[in-house]
Amino acid sequence: MHLSICFILCVGLAIVSSRDVEKSKRPLFSENFISHINSAQSKWKAGPNKFQTWTKSAVKRLMGVHKDHFIQIKNLDPIVHEVPNDLPTNFDAREQWPNCPSVKEVRDQGSCGSCWAFGAVEAMSDRICIASKGSKIVHISA
DSSP: OOOHHHHHHHHHHHHHHHHHHHTTOOOSSHHHHHHHHHOOOSSOOOOOTTTTOHHHHHHHHGGOOOGGOOOOOOOOOOOEEEEEOOOOOOOHHHOTTTTTGGGGGGOTTTTTOOOHHHHHHHHHHHHHHHHHHTTTOOOOOO
């Protein structure tokens, strides 16, 4: 009796574990997901890319932070900012600064994991172009 209960529990555990493994190996983006994104907006078109067949765990490896290095942040009091009433309903930086090609770019950082560095230098490239009204186009690299 004890042996059969133990066997049933082991089989159940194996089934549950295999479902978790199967779920983690599923691709993140499906054609239905891409269609859903495209039906929700029209400013840009989502499509398949190199990440389409990647699993969640594969994408996490690109993030540059090991799970055992997370820092616990204490609960802080929220900072409340007043929101101006005259904000535009739409804003597209590509339309606002068409002479600045860096504003339109999304750079591939590969598996570098230093997204903070890429974000910083991309913002610098954009700001230099915007401040010069498009006369200085630079591509600063991380």
